[in-house]
Amino acid sequence: MAELDAKREEIAGLIAQELGLGDLSSLNPSERATVDQQTAETIEGCGDDAAEPADCTEATLRLRQVLKEYRDLETLRSDELDARLAEEGEVFAREDDA
Numbered sequence: 001m002a003e004l005d006a007k008r009e010e011i012a013g014l015i016a017q018e019l020g021l022g023d024l025s026s027l028n029p030s031e032r033a034t035v036d037q038q039t040a041e042t043i044e045g046c047g048d049d050a051a052e053p054a055d056c057t058e059a060t061l062r063l064r065q066v067l068k069e070y071r072d073l074e075t076l077r078s079d080e081l082d083a084r085l086a087e088e089g090e091v092f093a094r095e096d097d098a
Contacts, residue, residue, distance in 0.1 A: 004077060007070045012039040014063045043070060 013024050016035045021027055027035060046067050 004070070004073045007066065007073055008039065008043070011043065011063065011066050011070060012036065014060065014066060015039050015042060018060065018063070043067065 009024070012035050015038050016022065016024050016027065016031075019035065019038065021031050021035065024032070024035070042063075046064075
């Protein structure tokens with residue numbers, strides 16, 4: 001989870017730069033809220049499975065790469081959770097439904 005949070009923070013830093021706000025540590029609460037909202041929208045909108053995909057072609061090459069890394073970490077986390085649930089016997093078994 002820490003890796004995913006770190007990658008999200010990296011995305012926020014790139015977005016702050018793109019918005020001309022500078023370094024994340026120098027933002028006031030209002031600016032940080034703006035960056036956080038834009039970060040969430042960017043992650044959601046630039047995802048492969050976005051309901052309403054955003055046009056991410058104007059994102060910098062670095063931002064597109066970090067977004068891909070973020071999605072890869074999300075997939076890895078989901079796969080790890082599925083494996084852990086399977087080990088704990090929490091997989092869906094028809095005999096348990098009866």
